[in-house]
Each structure stands twice: as structure tokens, then as C-alpha cells.
Amino acid sequence: MTSLRQPATAPARNRPQLLLIDDDPDLLRLLSMRLKANGYRVSAAASIEAARSLLGVERFDLVLSDVRLPDGDGLALFEEIRQQHPALPVILLTAHGTIPDAVEATSRGVAGYLTKPFDSQALLATLAQTLQRTAPTPGTGPKADEDWRAELISHSARMHALLDEARLIAASDASVLIRGDSGTGKELLARAIHRASPRAAAPFVAINCGAIPEPLLESELFGHVRGAFTGATHHHTGLLQAAHGGTLFLDEIGDMPLALQVKLLRVLQERAVRPVGATRAEPVDLRIISATHRDLDAALADGQFREDLYYRINVVSLELPTLAERREDIPLLAEHFLRGLAVKYAKDLSGFAPDALEALATAQWPGNVRQLQNVVEQVCALATTQLIPRTLVERALRVRPIEALGYPEAKRRFERNYLIQILKLTAGNVSDAARLAERNRTEFYRLLQRHGLTPDLFRGEGPAVDR
Known part of the structure; x- marks a missing residue:
């Protein structure tokens, strides 16, 4: 039988973090005390606006909300949470509950529904069952811990919500489209999804559709047989076949020529690849993850991207925030890059001076995480003291990346x-x-x-x- 009480000796970071929302100050205080006594970490809000603020800066494991609040209702808040934090379970409380309300709430995806006055043990049981149901499946390897997302350094609420959704998606075989500006880490997210998926032991193959000249892209993707064209002196296995059993990551898919879009669509429909010059197709089993910084909706309207392919690759869409939209991660990322680069340059560096970190945290970062890494590498190469000073950071920041936008x-x-x-x-x-x-x-x-x-x-x- 599962205990309802969390172990008192468990480290704070391992105890579930709850967001409690109710406009009754006495009930809010009483519930907070009771939940903390049962091993939970609790943040409290008396309104939807206050809850939004907390959801923007903290990561929660579960939301417990009253239905009727001074600035809205709990069901409307649930819809907001479902849009922004799809993996975050919500339990609703109300003094005005009816069976139709409960049916509507649960049909819309609410994890639980309790009517006031409720029994404390019933509440604790509902919490325990919901958290157990939404917890990661126990096991071994990357899916059992945080190794799958180790390259994505973050403690921002927005990134954690994105990663929670990515982990849920990884368990399926759905095609994923990752959107985001250049330098935000789209390939890192694609690799993380692959590592958390059932295909983790099979190959992860990445190709940048915008970096390979159009005449070579077809051969690279589909392969070719000997004699298929002038210079084809041997059989060449394409990347689609190389990714058999695993994941193919198509970076900057928005730059793929229309003629190749048609052939890729056929592969996705038929699950078979015909190399250039071949007379028969070969079966292939793979998952497609695509990425783009382009506005594919505009490309569709302009006739530069096929609508049927768009819906094939965009079964699930994830959007990476810019670095400016996750500023709380800048010091964490900077220190992470510095540790690795200090080894590369064989330097004894202890970190950044406080005013140097302030300069990093307030910079514009049009080049996102990639630009931050370049800035840290420059200051690391030029550093002569253990603590990186602000002057070095400001010097590196003055070298703006050349950005030619399409x-x-x-x-x-x-x-x-x-x-x-x-x-x-x-x-x-x-x-x-x-x-x-x-x-x-x-x-x-x-x-x-x-x-x-x-x-x-x-x-x-x-x-x-x-x-």
C-alpha cells in the first residue's frame, strides 16, 4: 500500500512542489500547513493573476486550485495551464460542485475534482495517486533519470515546461517539429527526445537541409546506386537508410527544395526509400524530427513549402524560447560553458565576477545560446585572473555577430x-x-x-x- 505521507528525511529538491490557489486566506493557510506537514513543498496564491506569476518563475509538480476565484474561474486557468504546461496535472476544489461540473472538468483533462468540505485523507490520497500516475516510469538508463536532457542546461520554468512536454512526446513515435531562432538549441532538443525515446539505442542521424548544396542533398538523403549519375562510382547509403530503427533529424527543413519535399513525403507515406538510380524501394523504419527558424506558415502561403508535408512533420510542435526569454538561465549556462572551456584552455578559472554576470544577464543576445557560448570562449581565452572581470565580458559583447536575415x-x-x-x-x-x-x-x-x-x-x- 502506498503511503500518503512523504518521507520527512527526503531532500527538499526531491519532494513534490505544489501550487495552491484559493481566495480564502484561512483555508489557504490551513491547507498549506497540512500539505507541508505531509512532506510537500507548497507555494500559495490568492488569485489567478498571482498564480500566473508563480507559474512563470517556478516549476511545479501539481496545481491545486479553487474553481471560483476573484479574477476568474479555475477551469479557465486550467485551460491556460494545459496550453503552456501540458504535463502539469491540475486538481480542482469547489464549494459549488455538482456532478455535471465534475464530468465536464474530467472530460477536459482535469486530473482530479474535490468538493468542499472535503476529507483530508481523500485530498492526500488524490494528490498521491495523481503524482504517482504522472511521474516518469521507473527503470534504468537515460529514461529513468535526467541524462536524456543533460545537454539542455536550465532551471527556468519555461524550459522545464518544454522539457516535460518533450519527455511525454518522446515515448510516442509522433513526428516532431521544433521551432526556434538560430542558436536556441534545436538539435540539442532533438537529441534529448531521441535519448528519451524507445529508439535511444538506435542511430540518431542529423542533416542540415540548408547547409548542403541542392544537387547533393538528394543523394545524401536517399543514397544512390553505382552508375546513377556521372561520378557515382560506388553504392552510397543515404541518411534515411542510415537512420533505420532510429531518428532522422532534419534541421532547417524550411530550406528543403520543393522537389525533395515531394520525395520525402513519399518516404513518410510508404515507409520505404528508393535510392537515386535504383529500380526498387527499400523499407525503412525511422522517426522524423524536424527543425526550422523560418515561418513555415508564411512559406506555405508563398508556395515554398508543401502543405501535405507540413502536416506530416508537424504532428507535435515544440517552440524553443530565445535566450532573452529565459534570462534566469544565463548565469547557469555561462558557468557551465566556463567549466568546460577552462579545461580546453588549461586555465584555472573560478567563475565570473558579480558585475560580469550582471553584464551577461542584461545583454541582448540576438545569437542566443550559441552567441553566449562564443562570448564565454572569448573571455576564457583572454582571461589572466581566476575570476572573469566585467571588462572582458563587455569587450566580448561588443563583437556583435554578423546576422544576415532571410x-x-x-x-x-x-x-x-x-x-x-x-x-x-x-x-x-x-x-x-x-x-x-x-x-x-x-x-x-x-x-x-x-x-x-x-x-x-x-x-x-x-x-x-x-x-
Whole structure:
């Protein structure tokens, strides 16, 4: 029988972190005390707005929320949580519960539903069962611990939510499309998904569709037989066949020529590859993970990307935040890179001076994590003291990366900045913003969703939005 009480000696980091939301201060205090006494770590919020703030900066294992709150209802909050933190279970509490309410809540994916006044043991049992049901499957190897995501250094709530979703997706065989700006770590995330998947023991094969000249890309992907074309003096196994049993990562798939998109679609439909010059196809079993920094929706509209292929590769979509959107990770990443580079350059470096870390944390980082790594490498190579000073960091930051944007990326950035400005102008009023933009509300909401923007960020004293 599973004990409801968490071991008192368990390290704090191993105890479940709960977010408790209720506008009754007495109940909030009583529940917090009771849950802490049973081994849980608890953060409390008296409103939806306060809960949003905590969800933005902390990582939780479960949310326990009242249904009726002063600034909204728990079901609406659940829908928000499901969009932003799909792996985070929510249990609802209410003094106004009815059977239809419970049926609706559970049909929409709520993990549990309790009516006040509730029995303490029933609450603890529901918590224990929900956490046990949503916990990772015990076992050995990468899927049993954090090794699968070891390359993705982070303690930000946004990244942890993304990684929780990635781990759930890894267990399936669904095709994944990873979106994100250049330098955000799309290939690292693809490798992490592969390591956490049942295909982990098979090959992970990566190809950058934008880095290989178009005439060679077909041969690299599909392979060729001897004599298929001038210079084909031997049989060449393509990367699709090399990834048999494992995962093929197609980086910058938005740059793939249309003719090859048709052939790739056929492979995904038929699960077979025909090398260039061959007369028959060979079966292939693989998972496709794709990535792009381009706006594929715009590419679809411009006829540069096939709609049928788009829906094949975009069964699940994940979006990596920019470094500016996860600033709390900058000191952690900088120290991580410094430790590795100190070994490379055979230097005894102990870290960054506090004002040097401040300079790193407040920089713009248009090149994202890749730029941060380059900056740390430069200061490491030039360092003459154990503690990296601010002057070295500022010198490295003045060397801005050369960034030649393609039209789709330039258009995406302009569109996002335009939306931010118009939402600021209207203080987050969607109706006014849509009218100024000469778009209907549905289309305007779709634009906001595409760029990860929510009107609440621009109402009142909401947090600043990084452009």
C-alpha cells in the first residue's frame, strides 16, 4: 500500500512542489500547513493573476486550485495551464460542485475534482495517486533519470515546461517539429527526445537541409546506386537508410527544395526509400524530427513549402524560447560553458565576477545560446585572473555577430515587433488592436498565438515583453 505521507528525511529538491490557489486566506493557510506537514513543498496564491506569476518563475509538480476565484474561474486557468504546461496535472476544489461540473472538468483533462468540505485523507490520497500516475516510469538508463536532457542546461520554468512536454512526446513515435531562432538549441532538443525515446539505442542521424548544396542533398538523403549519375562510382547509403530503427533529424527543413519535399513525403507515406538510380524501394523504419527558424506558415502561403508535408512533420510542435526569454538561465549556462572551456584552455578559472554576470544577464543576445557560448570562449581565452572581470565580458559583447536575415525571418521579426507595439498602444485590448491592424479578432488571436504573445502581458503592470 502506498503511503500518503512523504518521507520527512527526503531532500527538499526531491519532494513534490505544489501550487495552491484559493481566495480564502484561512483555508489557504490551513491547507498549506497540512500539505507541508505531509512532506510537500507548497507555494500559495490568492488569485489567478498571482498564480500566473508563480507559474512563470517556478516549476511545479501539481496545481491545486479553487474553481471560483476573484479574477476568474479555475477551469479557465486550467485551460491556460494545459496550453503552456501540458504535463502539469491540475486538481480542482469547489464549494459549488455538482456532478455535471465534475464530468465536464474530467472530460477536459482535469486530473482530479474535490468538493468542499472535503476529507483530508481523500485530498492526500488524490494528490498521491495523481503524482504517482504522472511521474516518469521507473527503470534504468537515460529514461529513468535526467541524462536524456543533460545537454539542455536550465532551471527556468519555461524550459522545464518544454522539457516535460518533450519527455511525454518522446515515448510516442509522433513526428516532431521544433521551432526556434538560430542558436536556441534545436538539435540539442532533438537529441534529448531521441535519448528519451524507445529508439535511444538506435542511430540518431542529423542533416542540415540548408547547409548542403541542392544537387547533393538528394543523394545524401536517399543514397544512390553505382552508375546513377556521372561520378557515382560506388553504392552510397543515404541518411534515411542510415537512420533505420532510429531518428532522422532534419534541421532547417524550411530550406528543403520543393522537389525533395515531394520525395520525402513519399518516404513518410510508404515507409520505404528508393535510392537515386535504383529500380526498387527499400523499407525503412525511422522517426522524423524536424527543425526550422523560418515561418513555415508564411512559406506555405508563398508556395515554398508543401502543405501535405507540413502536416506530416508537424504532428507535435515544440517552440524553443530565445535566450532573452529565459534570462534566469544565463548565469547557469555561462558557468557551465566556463567549466568546460577552462579545461580546453588549461586555465584555472573560478567563475565570473558579480558585475560580469550582471553584464551577461542584461545583454541582448540576438545569437542566443550559441552567441553566449562564443562570448564565454572569448573571455576564457583572454582571461589572466581566476575570476572573469566585467571588462572582458563587455569587450566580448561588443563583437556583435554578423546576422544576415532571410526575407521570411525578417518578416517574422517585423510582425512580432508590430504586434508588441500595437498591444502596448491598446494596453492589451484585443478588439482595439485587431481594429487598428485591420484584422478580425480570430485572425488577430492566431497571429498572437503564432508569436507566443498573450494580451494579459500588456494589461496593467504586467511583465515586460522581450522583443
